[in-house]
Amino acid sequence: MIPQEEHSMNKEEPKEDSVEKSSELTRRDFLRSAAVVGGGVAVAVGAVTVAKLSSPPKTPTGPETIRTISEMKTVSITEQSDILLRMQDELRAALAKPVEQRKWLMVIDTRKCVGCHACTIACVVENKLPPGVVYRPVVQEEFGKYPNVQLRFFPRPCMHCDNPTCVSVCPVHATWKRPDGIVIVNYERCIGCRYCLSACPYGARTSDYGLYYTENTPEIQPYERLSNNEYGKSWDRKGHSSPKGNARKCHFCLHRLNEGQLPMCVTTCIGRANYFGDANDPYSIVSQMAELPNQIKLLEEKGTKPTVIYLI
Amino acid sequence: MKENNAKNLYVVWAIAFVVGLIAFVMKLVTGERLAGYGSYVPWGLWVGLYFHFIGIAGGAFAIGAIGYFLNFKGFREHIRVILLLSACSIVTGLFSIWLDLGQPFRFARILYSPNFGSMMAFNAWMYMVFFAIIAGIFYLSMNKIHQNDLHDKSGWLVPLFALGFVFSIAFPSQSGSFLGVVDAKPFWSSPLVPLLFLASAIICGAAAILLVFTFVFPAQTSVREQPFSMLRYIIIGGMAFYFVAEFAEFSLVFWSPNSEIRTSVELILFGPFWWVFWLVHIGGSIAALIMLIRGSSFKFLGTASFIVVVGFLSARLNVLIPGQAVSQLKGLQEAFYHFRLRYDYSPTLNEYLVAVFIGAFAVGLFYSGMKMLSKITTKRIGTLL
Numbered sequence: 066m067i068p069q070e071e072h073s074m075n076k077e078e079p080k081e082d083s084v085e086k087s088s089e090l091t092r093r094d095f096l097r098s099a100a101v102v103g104g105g106v107a108v109a110v111g112a113v114t115v116a117k118l119s120s121p122p123k124t125p126t127g128p129e130t131i132r133t134i135s136e137m138k139t140v141s142i143t144e145q146s147d148i149l150l151r152m153q154d155e156l157r158a159a160l161a162k163p164v165e166q167r168k169w170l171m172v173i174d175t176r177k178c179v180g181c182h183a184c185t186i187a188c189v190v191e192n193k194l195p196p197g198v199v200y201r202p203v204v205q206e207e208f209g210k211y212p213n214v215q216l217r218f219f220p221r222p223c224m225h226c227d228n229p230t231c232v233s234v235c236p237v238h239a240t241w242k243r244p245d246g247i248v249i250v251n252y253e254r255c256i257g258c259r260y261c262l263s264a265c266p267y268g269a270r271t272s273d274y275g276l277y278y279t280e281n282t283p284e285i286q287p288y289e290r291l292s293n294n295e296y297g298k299s300w301d302r303k304g305h306s307s308p309k310g311n312a313r314k315c316h317f318c319l320h321r322l323n324e325g326q327l328p329m330c331v332t333t334c335i336g337r338a339n340y341f342g343d344a345n346d347p348y349s350i351v352s353q354m355a356e357l358p359n360q361i362k363l364l365e366e367k368g369t370k371p372t373v374i375y376l377i
Numbered sequence: 378m379k380e381n382n383a384k385n386l387y388v389v390w391a392i393a394f395v396v397g398l399i400a401f402v403m404k405l406v407t408g409e410r411l412a413g414y415g416s417y418v419p420w421g422l423w424v425g426l427y428f429h430f431i432g433i434a435g436g437a438f439a440i441g442a443i444g445y446f447l448n449f450k451g452f453r454e455h456i457r458v459i460l461l462l463s464a465c466s467i468v469t470g471l472f473s474i475w476l477d478l479g480q481p482f483r484f485a486r487i488l489y490s491p492n493f494g495s496m497m498a499f500n501a502w503m504y505m506v507f508f509a510i511i512a513g514i515f516y517l518s519m520n521k522i523h524q525n526d527l528h529d530k531s532g533w534l535v536p537l538f539a540l541g542f543v544f545s546i547a548f549p550s551q552s553g554s555f556l557g558v559v560d561a562k563p564f565w566s567s568p569l570v571p572l573l574f575l576a577s578a579i580i581c582g583a584a585a586i587l588l589v590f591t592f593v594f595p596a597q598t599s600v601r602e603q604p605f606s607m608l609r610y611i612i613i614g615g616m617a618f619y620f621v622a623e624f625a626e627f628s629l630v631f632w633s634p635n636s637e638i639r640t641s642v643e644l645i646l647f648g649p650f651w652w653v654f655w656l657v658h659i660g661g662s663i664a665a666l667i668m669l670i671r672g673s674s675f676k677f678l679g680t681a682s683f684i685v686v687v688g689f690l691s692a693r694l695n696v697l698i699p700g701q702a703v704s705q706l707k708g709l710q711e712a713f714y715h716f717r718l719r720y721d722y723s724p725t726l727n728e729y730l731v732a733v734f735i736g737a738f739a740v741g742l743f744y745s746g747m748k749m750l751s752k753i754t755t756k757r758i759g760t761l762l
Contacts, residue, residue, distance in 0.1 A: 098539035116493035197717030236498035257479020310479025
């Protein structure tokens with residue numbers, strides 16, 4: 066690497082006395098070092114404190130977020146109506162309030178869930194999810210011993226936690242909790258570091274690795290290239306554009322909610338096992354279901370305060 | 378003989394670089410499609426390399442600073458070599474993590490739009506400031522009356538070194554905190570993890586300096602003298618601490634009737650990658666220790682330090698991967714099948730070859746830096762390094 070015989074040959078020979086003087090740490094060294102290190106630590110602590118105390122990226126709030134959805138004129142809603150119709154009507158009422166006055170909540174009745182996976186597939190179709198990306202798998206739990214075996218199903222959307230661990234780890238403010246409780250991802254900001262994937266104990270975030278179901282066939286089918294409408298925008302995944310390379314997750318079909326439609330998984334459920342609505346409305350079905358005593362939350366011990374409740 | 382060795386090393390490096398370069402280009406063209414990690418184990422070999430190189434950067438600087446302040450033989454004269462080593466390791470570490478990003482061309486966002494509440498953004502900024510500190514020290518180190526002096530003419534070299542020393546201890550530990558703050562992964566969520574990361578940074582930093590010094594120092598230097606003896610003691614002591622801490626953690630798991638992290642530890646010891654722990658980590662470390670204790674030539678010390686620098690990557694991977702490989706939600710993997718939705722992880726050929734490229738990149742960067750360094754110092758202050 067370096068000719069060793071030439072190694073470190075100083076042209077100038079040091080004088081011994083000056084070396085000795087310059088080899089001692091002085092009071093000035095200590096003071097300057099303390100000032101520099103102290104200043105550095107103070108700046109670092111300040112930056113972290115400000116970041117921890119600062120509010121999430123701005124989501125529009127106030128009267129301009131009120132959405133007027135017309136009433137269903139051809140059907141009358143009564144106590145006996147299908148819960149989908151009733152929840153649809155409650156949704157209309159919730160959207161008539163500013164966003165900060167709504168609080169979306171999902172209750173899943175595991176006793177009604179038959180494990181058909183229709184919600185999983187409906188979600189895949191609605192959001193045009195590529196291979197390896199899933200927002201709502203149905204986890205199957207088997208308990209008991211033959212011949213007394215039971216199955217229970219836990220559809221697992223994003224828990225939209227009130228204390229979301231995925232949000233605080235994001236290095237670029239690309240994910241945050243909206244005033245209505247939905248945790249969203251800004252695809253244009255996300256750098257694809259996948260820290261949020263690691264931080265979510267529910268495994269509710271998946272990364273888009275740019276795959277297609279019909280690749281390695283003569284042609285990638287046009288339906289796989291259609292844009293999806295997540296967050297009310299058009300995402301076509303062309304080239305390496307977002308959401309390829311991004312973290313993706315359930316957003317309670319925010320694009321549908323804004324148009325007065327229930328999340329796709331709720332609409333599709335054949336057993337009517339999903340309840341969805343505004344928790345701030347004490348008379349909504351979801352609020353009533355959320356008060357039942359036979360409820361659990363997944364991994365509650367993690368302290369994430371999930372807003373998806375399971376009835377068992 | 379020596380020329381032959383240099384030629385052989387060059388050939389090995391060139392092969393590694395070219396083969397790795399092909400894999401690297403394939404990675405750039407195909408994105409993450411050729412990688413083996415997925416959504417449940419989202420961080421793989423390249424993230425391990427990132428932690429490893431960042432550790433080398435911090436450890437090398439910290440030891441260099443101690444040697445510089447305490448005036449251990451060879452440190453003040455060669456401080457710029459150590460600074461270069463640290464800077465090249467930082468650059469290589471950042472290169473590794475850049476490769477791992479899903480949207481790599483948005484990397485600058487972490488600098489201009491950071492969330493300092495995230496350990497990742499905080500660390501990214503620390504690396505940048507640390508890099509600037511290295512540049513400042515490098516500049517001031519050439520502004521001394523004698524190369525063996527502690528101070529430069531302005532008097533700011535020592536304070537800057539002090540700040541750099543604090544950073545060099547902080548960010549390798551923060552690499553451990555980076556994982557430690559993830560409550561979702563019980564195996565990471567231990568105060569021991571930042572300490573283990575700091576210990577491995579010191580070990581690898583010392584080993585990297587030792588490896589470089591075996592090339593830089595004249596062949597007739599005794600390996601029992603300074604700075605070699607100090608570097609050997611640091612590596613041996615660091616390894617002893619690391620293994621004691623590792624033993625403490627693992628033994629607790631097996632004593633406890635109901636440990637939350639038992640599955641992760643069992644994966645390390647008896648899982649499909651058992652050989653990474655037993656052969657690379659333990660076996661490699663024992664071989665290196667024997668050579669460090671008994672070795673009496675540069676060849677032995679160089680080989681031992683090379684084994685430590687490369688082999689201790691296994692220590693990073695044995696924290697990183699098993700922590701992710703255990704699901705908190707039982708049955709999730711079976712709920713929706715896809716190879717990117719699995720809790721097991723094996724690096725693909727592309728990942729291995731890109732890792733080889735990253736290693737070759739680091740060596741090439743340092744070698745070019747040494748060439749440039751000798752030109753700059755010869756011109757500016759009349760010394761070779």
